[in-house]
Structure formats: structure tokens, C-alpha cells
Amino acid sequence: MATGLLVGCTSGTNTTSGTDAATASTRASSAPEANRPGEPACTQPAVQKAAQQAAAVYGETIAGLEGFHCSGNFAYADADEQEQGNVNSVTLLFKASGTRWVPVNRGTYCQNGSVPKAIYAGACETQ
Numbered sequence: 001m002a003t004g005l006l007v008g009c010t011s012g013t014n015t016t017s018g019t020d021a022a023t024a025s026t027r028a029s030s031a032p033e034a035n036r037p038g039e040p041a042c043t044q045p046a047v048q049k050a051a052q053q054a055a056a057v058y059g060e061t062i063a064g065l066e067g068f069h070c071s072g073n074f075a076y077a078d079a080d081e082q083e084q085g086n087v088n089s090v091t092l093l094f095k096a097s098g099t100r101w102v103p104v105n106r107g108t109y110c111q112n113g114s115v116p117k118a119i120y121a122g123a124c125e126t127q
Contacts, residue, residue, distance in 0.1 A: 040101045042070035050094050050101035051079045063087055069123075071116040074109070075101055076123035089124045 022118060040046055047068040055062050066078040067087065073096040073099045094101035109115050110124035 038099060040075075040096050042068075042075060042100050044068065047075055047077050047094065047101060048079075050075075050103060051077050051092050054092055054103035055079075055081055059083070069119045074115050074119060074123065076119055078122075078126075091123065093114040093123050 007114065040050075042066060047070075048062065048065050051065065053063045060081050060083045061082040063082045068075060068077040075094045075096075077092045077094070079090050079092055080087050091105040091106065093104050093115070095104045095109070096098070096102075106124060115123050
């Protein structure tokens with residue numbers, strides 16, 4: 001398996017926690033809001049495209065998303081990564097870059113406090 005996607009991954013089924021209802025800035029897969037001009041869309045197709053691009057760098061594919069959430073300039077996805085016939089659940093972190101999501105290192109951004117509180121637990125506290 002490639003190291004780039006495995007930072008904080010788990011094997012088996014990964015579940016997504018619900019959106020923090022008290023946090024209005026969180027955009028979730030169950031109720032995506034329109035993106036503002038110059039920002040990436042918080043939609044399943046936009047996040048899945050970013051996940052697929054991240055996986056392709058390592059010769060892997062994304063079989064599907066279990067869930068995703070966005071807040072501020074960050075989004076994360078619980079994805080099913082497929083490599084050589086095996087499917088593993090991974091958590092991927094993305095940062096906004098113009099109108100698209102770009103994969104970033106979870107360890108770096110989770111440790112330096114950049115990930116918004118609204119999505120921190122789901123994005124950073126998974127194994």
C-alpha cells in the first residue's frame with residue numbers, strides 16, 4: 001500500500017459521525033450548500049474526484065465514499081480504497097485550492113491546529 005493515503009487509515013468498514021448541528025459552518029454530504037464563488041463545492045462528486053486523484057498517484061482507486069464533511073477551507077472523506085483486489089477504509093483530508101479540493105497530509109494539518117473544530121474529530125481522530 002502507498003504511504004501517502006495511509007496516514008491514519010483503518011481496515012474494514014468505517015462509519016461517519018453525524019454533522020455537529022450546532023456548527024452552521026459545517027457542510028455535510030447529507031445537506032450540501034452552494035459553494036461561494038472561488039471555493040470548491042462541498043458535494044459528493046467534488047470530494048470523490050479529489051479522492052480519486054489522490055489515490056491515482058499511488059496506483060490505487062477509490063471504490064466509493066462512506067461519507068464526507070466540509071468546514072471552512074477543509075474537507076475530509078471516509079473512502080473505500082481499492083488496491084490489488086483489497087478494499088480498505090481510509091480517511092483523506094483535503095484543503096481548498098481555488099475551486100478544487102487538494103489532498104493534504106492529515107498528520108501535518110491535524111497537529112498544527114488548521115483543521116476546523118467542526119470536522120476535527122472525523123478528520124483527525126481516526127486510526
